[in-house]
Amino acid sequence: MRHHSHPFVYPGDWVEQAACDIKQGEKHYPPDDKPVPRDFYAKAKTVCQQCCVVEQCFRYGENETYGVWGMTTPVERHRMRERKARYRTLIEDPLQQEAVGE
Numbered sequence: 001m002r003h004h005s006h007p008f009v010y011p012g013d014w015v016e017q018a019a020c021d022i023k024q025g026e027k028h029y030p031p032d033d034k035p036v037p038r039d040f041y042a043k044a045k046t047v048c049q050q051c052c053v054v055e056q057c058f059r060y061g062e063n064e065t066y067g068v069w070g071m072t073t074p075v076e077r078h079r080m081r082e083r084k085a086r087y088r089t090l091i092e093d094p095l096q097q098e099a100v101g102e
């Protein structure tokens with residue numbers, strides 16, 4: 001499947017072991033031209049549960065803003081990035097640590 005606004009790029013050899021149709025982009029990207037079906041992400045995650053390359057997939061797609069990567073949705077990855085950024089700030093700026101009481 002070609003995605004008009006998010007063209008699929010071959011992520012690496014690990015996709016050969018994927019449980020989903022990652023090479024076609026089918027399980028990754030909701031359809032461009034329609035609303036995301038309510039069960040799209042739940043169904044995709046069910047397939048991820050059978051997959052042996054979840055970690056490679058997640059690492060590759062960690063910063064992707066669309067689709068399913070390593071059993072995560074775009075919203076979940078967004079929250080993870082926010083959390084990471086927050087912890088990075090706390091580690092780099094101990095004064096802020098004191099300010100938030102951590």
Ligand code: SF4
Pocket residue numbers: 018019020021022027028044047048049051052053054055057058068069070071
């Ligand atoms: S983790 Fe999920 S999205 Fe990633 S390759 Fe495996 S089945 Fe596909």
